[in-house]
Amino acid sequence: MSEIKKQAARAGRGVFFSLRYQLMIVFCLMVALVLGLVWFISAQLLQPLYNRHIYNYLNTQVDTLAAMIEACDAPVSYRAFAFSEAVKNDDFWAGVDAAAQDGRLDFRNCCVDIADSTLRHVASSENVYPCLLHESTGDLFGGKITTKRDSDTITAFRQAVMKNGSVSQIVGTSSGAQQMVVGKLAQNGQWGSYSVIISTTLTRVSEAAVVQSQLMPAIFVCLLAVAVLASWLLSRWLTRPLTQLSAAAKKMADGDYSVRVNVSHSDEIGRLADEFNHMADQVARSAQLQRELLANVSHDLRTPLTLIKGYAETVRDLTGDDADKRTDQLNVIVDETDRLSGLVNSVMELSKVSSGTEQPQRVRFDMSQLCEEVAQRYDAVCAQNGCKLRLEADTPCMVSADPAMMERVLHNLLGNAMHHLGEDGVFILRVTPKDGCARVEVEDHGAGIAPEDLPYIFDRYYRSRSDAGKVGTGLGLSITKAVLRGHGFRFGVDSTLGKGTTFWFEATDEKKDEGAKRK
Incomplete structure (x- = not known):
């Protein structure tokens, strides 16, 4: 496939595989997943969760009432004669009323049934109509309601409690009415056993789930449409700076080094745009150089x-x-x-x-001695040109560096200083110990360097201080910069217009540093 065909194929794929469309797809899939989960929960889990909640509520009421019966030191009720009505323990039932008042018991919308061991009714509270357990009949609005206290249904539940100790069941009719029943056996010590049964009507949650299931497709479509629109706008807003960066990079690749990106974001994209603009400045300056x-x-x-x-x-x-x-x-x-x-x-x-082909071969030597040897080679040149090199290197300063490379650095700095001598014709080579380093300075008393030229003075082929026409290639300071960076030494330049310039670098001693670390 030719290069043109490859570019066309990449362009065709770029529309659908771009970051913008990927963001839209991810956002829409997340919305669809959330809607699907809501749909599943409302359609499949709503009724089981509701029934579980009702069961926990009824079970708490049954446990509380059964605990009160078991804690009573007298019969809850007794019968004077066979088949007679039960005589209630007034103190106990007064305690039940008090528990209902302070919230420990809540019989609202509940049917409460208490029976003795003979399966006969002792007490009840009917707040459910129609009650499927007591087989309520009659006209609710007319006030004529008949409730069978000992119906076959409630008797069957009493018997199940007496036999099994507890019961939990949902009963219903063909018309769809449902009632949840929870019962427990309460031991009243020597006074016998009682069955405690509490039930309540179940709201037709299943029908609500069906209605929600019918509404969910329309809700799904509407929300998905909103999600597509929102994701399209959001992805456009997020990817616009990247599109600008891509277009700017293409222009720069075509040779337009003046292109810049204006991005108002303060996030990672904004920082990327700032770095791109900085890179563009450097590339433009490199092109100029x-x-x-x-x-x-x-x-x-x-x-x-x-x-x-x-x-x-x-x-x-x-x-x-x-x-x-x-x-x-x-x-x-x-x-x-x-x-x-x-x-x-x-x-x-x-x-x-600069490329790292020539790596420094470090040895430990005295920088002051090396500066003295280099300075001696300038005696004849200085005598011929009527200038003077003053050496200030009285203190030994041990460093770890490549002596040959350091000699190049010194020659470059001294040669540069000779081209910018002041009226006194003096330039200085100085070596002083500073904070465990050997600080080397080359000072001249020439015209100085303009502040706007200082940041670029070490760049290759850069000339300042009106150097046009002077001897040299503009590479000496660039070589110096590359050598010092290869050694990891700090370096710089200080200059004052009309007074002169001082180039400096600080060479370290690796063995001394290792000894300090061991200590």
């Missing part, structure tokens, strides 16, 4: 090449047997060739150091 590099290098190459060619042609065509002229012209050729070699070597050195 590359253009300056081409201009500088082309100028630096063109001049010596022109001189080399011109003098070589002069030697060939005009000089003839004049040995002095030939020697001078060949010296010019050699000097310009050296300039070309220096430029090429600087570019290659920066490339090796």
Whole structure:
């Protein structure tokens, strides 16, 4: 498949596999899942949960009333003669009324039935109509209601309680009426046993569940439509900054380095936009530096090449047997060739150091001694140019670094200082111990560096302080920066216009640091 076809395929997939559509799909699926759970709970779990709640309520009432009977030290009721009406214990029933008053017992909407061991009625409270246990009949509104205290249904439940100790059942009729029944056996000590049965009518929750099931499809469709619209708007709002970033990145890839992203978000997307803009600034500045590099290098190459060619042609065509002229012209050729070699070597050195190809070979040595050796090599140059290098390195300062790389750094900084000497013609190389480090400073008394140039002074090919036309490639400080970063040393520059500039770095001693850590 050609590259054009691949791009077309990616573009076609991008519409449906974009982050925006993925957010919409996830949001809609979550809404559908929630609605499905609501549907399931309302249709399948509503009635069981409701019945469980009613059972717990009735069971609590039965336990409370049975506990009161068992705690009574007298018969709840007794019969003077066979088949006679039971005589109630007034004190006990007064306690039941008090429990109903303070909330321990709640017989509202309940049918309460208490019978003795002969399965005959002792007491009851009827607040259910129609009561399926006592087979209530009559006209509720007319006030004519008949209740069978000892109906066959309630007698069967009393018998089940006496036999099994408890009962829990739902009874119903063909018309759909339902009643939950909970009963328990209460032992009244030597006075016998009593069956305590409490029941209540079950609301037709199943019918409510059916109605909800019928309504849920319409609710599902409406809420899903709202979810689709909301997710579309939300995903659009969330992905708009990413779309802007993508478009800006494409423009930058096409060479438009002026593009910036304006994102008002203060979250991670906003921080990403800020980082993108920062990256765009750096890329634009790098592009500018590359253009300056081409201009500088082309100028630096063109001049010596022109001189080399011109003098070589002069030697060939005009000089003839004049040995002095030939020697001078060949010296010019050699000097310009050296300039070309220096430029090429600087570019290659920066490339090796910046890419990490050349790693520092650390050894422990005295930085003051190295500075003294480097300073001695400038004696002849200073005498020739009428300047003076002052060395201030009286205190030994042990460091762990690559001596050859540190020597390059010193030569770069000293060479830079020689090109910016002040009226006194003095530049200083200083080494002092500071906080366990060796602080190396190269100071000149020249024109200084403008504050706006300071942040970029170590960048490759960057020139400041009106350096146009001066000798050099603009790579020395860049090489210095790469070497010091490779060692992990702190470095910087301090400058005041009209007074001079001080380049500095702080070299550490790894063995000393390890000893401090062990302590």
